[in-house]
Amino acid sequence: MRPLIIIGNWKMHGNLASNSDWVKTVCRGMEQGMPAGRQYAVCVPSPYLAQCDALIKDCSLAFLSLGAQDASAFAAGAYTGDVAASMLKELGCAYVIVGHSERRQFHYETDEQIAEKALQVLDNGMTPVICVGESADERNSGREVEVVRSQIARQVAVLQDRLADCLIAYEPLWAIGTGKVASAQVAQDMHRAIRLQLAEFNEDVASHVGILYGGSVKPDNAVELFAMPDIDGGLIGGASLNSQDFLAICQA
């Protein structure tokens, strides 16, 4: 069935020295043996992709990959400051996060732009990790399913069957960086709602798509979250900065 996938998102953290320590520690830990059939990745800031690609290749663990945190919606051109998916591919990326709530909030990204980014990532042979999620206000007013459904609907409209090759990350905004994790049941309910919505479009796509949970995942809550039938792994922010915590979550 769907493999468990655990992806670290360093966000805008790291430096040459700490990155090197992190990758070496995680590789040494993973070499001791990991649960079978899982995939792991770490999404690092763009300037460190080449460094981390070399470090990850050095430890040559088939289940550990590199990822990026964003890609341009365009293939190439006059887009100062942006990074094309083809460049990320050249630098060894297997996964690219698109539409993280911090990109939506600080860079005003729309669902349509996010879907175009996902297409670029797919066209370059990588897996997009498409983030969705509601705010605290939206949940408190009972609109969480409606909000997430509309985000998913716009991905379906553009990506269609190609969604089968994407990952979706449900990251409720109120749980990101707050220490306030969604309970396993609250997360499962939304993951189920997303899968049912995808099944309305295409049952095959719905059964293939991995849906990751993100938002205050820690070593002590990961087991319960990952045990849920529609939770296929996690997108880990703060806890992924600490190599030991990340390893503990990967082993959960």
Ligand SMILES: O=C(CO)COP(=O)(O)O
């Ligand atoms: O945004 C996240 C991962 O993309 C989640 O961040 P935290 O794990 O720090 O809550």
